[in-house]
Amino acid sequence: MRYCRLAATLLLLALAACNDRSDQAGPPPSAGPVEVGVIALKRQDVPRSIELPGRVVAYATAEVRPQVDGIIRRIAFKETRAVAAGDVLYELDNRKYQAALDAAAAAVKKAEAATASAQASYDRTARLAQTNAVSAQALDDAQSTLLQAKASEEAARADLESAQINLDDTTIKAPIAGTIGVSAVSVGALVTANQTDALATIRQTDPIYVDLVDSSTNLLRIGEEVKSGKLGRQPGIAADVALTLDDDKAYAQQGKLTLAEMVVSQTSGTFSLRSTFPNPNRMLIPGMFVRAKVDLGTMPNAFLIPQRAVTRDNSGAATLYVVSSDGKAELRKITTSGSQGNDWIVVDGVADGDRLIVDGFQKISDGTAVKPVEATIDEDGVVKQAISAVQAEGKAKP
Known part of the structure; x- marks a missing residue:
C-alpha cells in the first residue's frame, strides 16, 4: 500500500514538471515568406504560326498512253x-496508218470528181428548166444528186482527217x-x-505542291481570329509557309498557302490545305513527308508565359500565380491562344507589369506570403535566379 502511494506521488510530480516546461517553451516560431522566382510580364506583338505535317505532291501528273x-x-x-x-x-510503226491516209486522200479526190460531175449536171439541167426543156422532176433529181455528192465529199474529207490523226498519233x-x-x-x-x-x-515538279493537314476545329478558330483582326492579317492574303525536311534542315525556298479543300474528313475530322513552293533544284520529290510552319500573322498586345508556370485546375482552365501588391501569391485564370516555343500565348488574365511566379510555386497556394526573387528563363525553359542571403549563409555552413 505504501509503495502504491509513493508511485502515485512520483507520477503527479512528473506531470507537473512537464506542464512547467511546456509553459516555458511557448508557441513555435512562425515560418517566414516562401522564396519564389519571378519575372515581370510585358505586353508585346507575338508572331503566330502553326506547324503541320505535310506531303509533297506533283504540280501536275500525266500518264502517257x-x-x-x-x-x-x-x-x-x-x-x-x-x-x-x-x-x-x-x-x-506507222506504215499501215500511212497507207490508210493515202487511201483516204484518194477517196477525197474521187468524191471531188463526183461532186464536180454532179454540179455540171445540175447546172445544165437548171438552164434547160428555164426554157421548159426538161421537167421540174429532172431538176430536182439533179439537185439531189449534187447534194449527195457534196455529202460524200465531206465524209471522205472527214475520213482523211481521221487517218491523218491516227498517223500523227504514231508519234x-x-x-x-x-x-x-x-x-x-x-x-x-x-x-x-x-x-x-x-x-x-x-510529273511537273517546279513549282510543286505540299499538302498539309490540320483539325477543322483549329482552322475554324484561326479563321475567326483573322476575321476579328486579332492576328493582324487581312482576309484573302495568302499566308507564308516554311518547310523543314526529313533531315531537320530548312528548305531554302518559301511557299504560299494557295488552296483549302472545302471538305472535312468524316473519319478523322481533318481539313486539307495546299501550299505551293518553287522547286528549281528538284529537292522536293513527290511523296516526301515534310513539316510545314504556316505564318498566321501577328497577335498584338499579348503575353508570352513560360509553360512551366501554367497549370490546369479541375475544370481544365489554365491558371498561374502572380505576386499581389501585398506580397502574397495570387492564383489567376488565364486565356491562352496557342503557343510559341516553350511559352503559352496569353491574351487575358494578366496585366502589364505583373510579377509572374516561375519557380517555387510548388510550395505555395493562393494567399501564401512570398518573397519574390528576380529570375530569368533560358530558351530551354531552365530558370536561373539570384540566391538569397539566407540561402547563401546556409550553404556556407559546414
Whole structure:
C-alpha cells in the first residue's frame, strides 16, 4: 500500500514538471515568406504560326498512253530526265496508218470528181428548166444528186482527217513539261490504244505542291481570329509557309498557302490545305513527308508565359500565380491562344507589369506570403535566379 502511494506521488510530480516546461517553451516560431522566382510580364506583338505535317505532291501528273495500236519502233527520251511539252517520247510503226491516209486522200479526190460531175449536171439541167426543156422532176433529181455528192465529199474529207490523226498519233509526244520516269516498255513491244498500263509518267515538279493537314476545329478558330483582326492579317492574303525536311534542315525556298479543300474528313475530322513552293533544284520529290510552319500573322498586345508556370485546375482552365501588391501569391485564370516555343500565348488574365511566379510555386497556394526573387528563363525553359542571403549563409555552413 505504501509503495502504491509513493508511485502515485512520483507520477503527479512528473506531470507537473512537464506542464512547467511546456509553459516555458511557448508557441513555435512562425515560418517566414516562401522564396519564389519571378519575372515581370510585358505586353508585346507575338508572331503566330502553326506547324503541320505535310506531303509533297506533283504540280501536275500525266500518264502517257498510246492512242493507236502499233509496235514501238523508237524510244526518243532519256529516263528520269526533264522533258518539255511537245517533245517526242515514242515512235510507233506507222506504215499501215500511212497507207490508210493515202487511201483516204484518194477517196477525197474521187468524191471531188463526183461532186464536180454532179454540179455540171445540175447546172445544165437548171438552164434547160428555164426554157421548159426538161421537167421540174429532172431538176430536182439533179439537185439531189449534187447534194449527195457534196455529202460524200465531206465524209471522205472527214475520213482523211481521221487517218491523218491516227498517223500523227504514231508519234507519242509529252503532254506537259516535267520529269519523266522509267519507261514501262521497250523497243519492239506491242501497245494498244488507251491501254490500262501507262508507257511512262511525267510529273511537273517546279513549282510543286505540299499538302498539309490540320483539325477543322483549329482552322475554324484561326479563321475567326483573322476575321476579328486579332492576328493582324487581312482576309484573302495568302499566308507564308516554311518547310523543314526529313533531315531537320530548312528548305531554302518559301511557299504560299494557295488552296483549302472545302471538305472535312468524316473519319478523322481533318481539313486539307495546299501550299505551293518553287522547286528549281528538284529537292522536293513527290511523296516526301515534310513539316510545314504556316505564318498566321501577328497577335498584338499579348503575353508570352513560360509553360512551366501554367497549370490546369479541375475544370481544365489554365491558371498561374502572380505576386499581389501585398506580397502574397495570387492564383489567376488565364486565356491562352496557342503557343510559341516553350511559352503559352496569353491574351487575358494578366496585366502589364505583373510579377509572374516561375519557380517555387510548388510550395505555395493562393494567399501564401512570398518573397519574390528576380529570375530569368533560358530558351530551354531552365530558370536561373539570384540566391538569397539566407540561402547563401546556409550553404556556407559546414
